[in-house]
Amino acid sequence: MGSDSALERTVEKIxxxxxxxxxxxxxQALKSSQDALANSHVSLEQEYDRIIxxxxxxxxxxxxxxxxxxxxxxxxxxxVLIEESIEKVFDKAIKKIQDADxxxxxxxxxxxMLEESIRTIGTPDIIIQTNSKDKSVVQSLLSKxxxxxxxxxxxxxxxxxxxQSKDGTMKFDNTIDARLERLKPLIRKDIASxxxx
Amino acid sequence: MSxxxxxxxxxxxxxxxxxxxxxGVDSAAFDELVEIQTTEGERRLxxxxxxxxxxxxxxxxxxxxxxxxxxxxxKFMGKVMEMPVSxxxxxxxxxxxxxxxxxxxxxxxxxxxxxxxxPMNPEQREYPRDFIQTGVSVIDxxxxxxxxxxLPIFSGSGMSHxxxxxQIARQAAVVGTTDEFAVVFxxxxxxxxxxxxxxxxxxxxxxxKRSVLFLNLADDPAIxxxxxxxxxxxxxxYLAYDLGMHVLVILTDMTNYxxxxxxxxxxxxxxxxxxxxxxYLYTDLSTIYERAGRLHGRKGSVTQMPILTMPSDDITHxxxxxxxxxxxxxxxxxxxxxRQGVYPPVNILMSLSRIMKDGIGEGRTRADHxxxxxxxxxxxxxxxxxxxxxxxxGKAGLTGVxxxxxEVGDSFEKDFLTQAVDENRxxxxxxxxxxxxxxxxxxxxxxKVKDKFIDQYYKER
Numbered sequence: 261m262g263s264d265s266a267l268e269r270t271v272e273k274i275x276x277x278x279x280x281x282x283x284x285x286x287x288q289a290l291k292s293s294q295d296a297l298a299n300s301h302v303s304l305e306q307e308y309d310r311i312i313x314x315x316x317x318x319x320x321x322x323x324x325x326x327x328x329x330x331x332x333x334x335x336x337x338x339x340v341l342i343e344e345s346i347e348k349v350f351d352k353a354i355k356k357i358q359d360a361d362x363x364x365x366x367x368x369x370x371x372x373m374l375e376e377s378i379r380t381i382g383t384p385d386i387i388i389q390t391n392s393k394d395k396s397v398v399q400s401l402l403s404k405x406x407x408x409x410x411x412x413x414x415x416x417x418x419x420x421x422x423x424q425s426k427d428g429t430m431k432f433d434n435t436i437d438a439r440l441e442r443l444k445p446l447i448r449k450d451i452a453s454x455x456x457x
Numbered sequence: 458m459s460x461x462x463x464x465x466x467x468x469x470x471x472x473x474x475x476x477x478x479x480x481g482v483d484s485a486a487f488d489e490l491v492e493i494q495t496t497e498g499e500r501r502l503x504x505x506x507x508x509x510x511x512x513x514x515x516x517x518x519x520x521x522x523x524x525x526x527x528x529x530x531x532k533f534m535g536k537v538m539e540m541p542v543s544x545x546x547x548x549x550x551x552x553x554x555x556x557x558x559x560x561x562x563x564x565x566x567x568x569x570x571x572x573x574x575x576p577m578n579p580e581q582r583e584y585p586r587d588f589i590q591t592g593v594s595v596i597d598x599x600x601x602x603x604x605x606x607x608l609p610i611f612s613g614s615g616m617s618h619x620x621x622x623x624q625i626a627r628q629a630a631v632v633g634t635t636d637e638f639a640v641v642f643x644x645x646x647x648x649x650x651x652x653x654x655x656x657x658x659x660x661x662x663x664x665x666k667r668s669v670l671f672l673n674l675a676d677d678p679a680i681x682x683x684x685x686x687x688x689x690x691x692x693x694x695y696l697a698y699d700l701g702m703h704v705l706v707i708l709t710d711m712t713n714y715x716x717x718x719x720x721x722x723x724x725x726x727x728x729x730x731x732x733x734x735x736x737y738l739y740t741d742l743s744t745i746y747e748r749a750g751r752l753h754g755r756k757g758s759v760t761q762m763p764i765l766t767m768p769s770d771d772i773t774h775x776x777x778x779x780x781x782x783x784x785x786x787x788x789x790x791x792x793x794x795x796r797q798g799v800y801p802p803v804n805i806l807m808s809l810s811r812i813m814k815d816g817i818g819e820g821r822t823r824a825d826h827x828x829x830x831x832x833x834x835x836x837x838x839x840x841x842x843x844x845x846x847x848x849x850x851g852k853a854g855l856t857g858v859x860x861x862x863x864e865v866g867d868s869f870e871k872d873f874l875t876q877a878v879d880e881n882r883x884x885x886x887x888x889x890x891x892x893x894x895x896x897x898x899x900x901x902x903x904x905k906v907k908d909k910f911i912d913q914y915y916k917e918r
Contacts, residue, residue, distance in 0.1 A: 328663025332548045336561055343562035380464055429481050431465040445541055445566055452565045
């Protein structure tokens with residue numbers, strides 16, 4: 261009997277200890293799961309913040325890109341429109357020049373062009389080329405420029421002259437077309453300023 | 458600009474490499490613009506390099522391929538090469554000679570400026586002091602860029618210099634002001650893919666509308682490369698000094714520029730200097746680099762970031778060597794770091810920003826900036842020595858402090874140096890990372906930093 265009660269006490273003790281152990285383990289498990297839950301809240305919030313912040317950055321980047329490109333596109337379209345208008349102005353001006361009267365003022369202009377050409381080439385011995393409209397104007401001025409001869413060939417231009425030295429090594433283009441071409445950037449600026457640019 | 462044009466000469470004596478010798482010329486001027494016309498009517502631009510004895514030597518930018526002595530004529534334009542400038546150049550793409558290649562019309566010019574620029578009166582120069590935040594930690598923290606500085610990137614072939622330059626171009630900002638920032642990018646003999654990368658990168662960040670691109674690609678005429686940096690700098694000067702903008706000029710690749718210079722020099726049969734480059738390479742490079750700066754009484758600034766690839770990664774090569782004499786420091790990219798996959802692979806031990814000290818500190822960045830930067834420099838340098846030692850004796854032979862320095866080296870490369878291509882760090886973030894790196898060391902090892910800063914920023918790890 262005596263040994264039975266000792267056995268029972270031992271069994272009870274083991275059961276008690278096991279119960280305590282299990283309870284303690286359960287408590288520990290509960291605590292660690294609560295901790296894990298609490299921590300996961302923090303890391304979840306951090307992850308959430310990171311995703312939101314990256315999303316914001318990406319959205320800002322996209323916004324910048326869209327606005328930047330839209331600004332540029334509208335500016336470029338404006339540039340094209342202005343250029344088209346400038347070209348129209350040029351076309352009209354060229355038409356006016358083509359139809360201009362070959363009067364005394366025009367003769368003075370050709371005379372100054374001839375002087376300028378001789379000065380630039382550095383010799384009075386020149387051959388002059390011009391278009392069919394200006395041929396008579398140049399012919400009438402030849403007496404003033406000894407050494408200058410008028411070529412029989414006609415050139416295609418709005419007006420003005422092309423000269424070359426008699427040995428053919430130097431040429432000077434003093435046509436209205438060439439002058440227009442050289443001054444085009446400045447004229448474009450003046451025209452554009454009329455459009456508020 | 459006048460209506461009067463120049464004389465056209467048809468007596469070509471000789472065509473030699475990129476040079477055309479015109480005979481019978483008596484009134485040409487040095488550096489005068491010349492229009493070469495072929496028999497087919499094609500026009501190419503050039504400039505006078507030498508005049509005398511009735512001859513003029515003309516350097517043809519677009520090359521002399523297809524030109525013949527008979528039938529070719531040279532028209533002397535009576536002016537030097539000019540670049541039309543106005544605010545409209547922003548957002549535009551030009552070729553290496555400054556002609557639009559984006560399908561849009563020529564910009565309507567406010568001014569026509571000589572591409573050689575006007576030399577800055579040294580007395581009128583203002584010392585560069587204002588910090589530019591690039592968002593790249595290693596530059597902002599240890600090689601700080603300031604407005605008006607010229608700071609080149611010395612790289613090697615195939616390394617990530619263009620990615621770094623594009624990142625800087627996208628992110629560069631003047632902190633604490635609303636001043637406008639513009640980017641002028643000059644591609645000198647680069648591949649199409651590289652130029653396209655820059656363009657796309659600026660487009661995607663919305664920075665293209667405040668940028669101007671000049672593209673001379675690898676298959677474009679080499680001689681044109683002589684002009685590209687000059688037209689780019691002319692535009693930059695206009696934006697800076699006339700419109701008051703802060704302009705960052707990126708010139709890549711200056712090695713190609715020097716190669717073009719060598720080609721012309723060889724064709725002129727000049728006495729070659731080191732590696733065949735002309736003896737005036739230093740002087741010539743300085744006419745480009747010295748166009749960076751600020752002027753008293755003018756709001757804007759021109760900051761230059763030339764990129765050059767060192768042949769065989771040789772820093773003693775004449776191009777990086779002479780560049781280093783002119784510029785205010787250099788950012789050197791390291792092949793080892795690049796191979797390890799570190800971006801940006803900046804070798805800080807070989808890099809330097811000479812005027813960094815004037816652009817940082819209290820009121821500009823932060824009071825501890827210089828000291829924490831010095832401490833990082835010192836610690837990283839020591840870590841390199843320890844790495845070498847560990848390679849010989851093994852880690853087991855190192856002391857505890859040595860092992861800490863090894864950790865510092867790793868942390869420096871991993872936490873501070875490495876960053877994403879689109880990561881734009883503030884100066885505060887950069888300085889925090891610098892403290893994070895040196896906080897791996899015991900406090901008594903921080904000999905470059907004042908105690909008050911250690912108390913404030915040191916966080917034991």
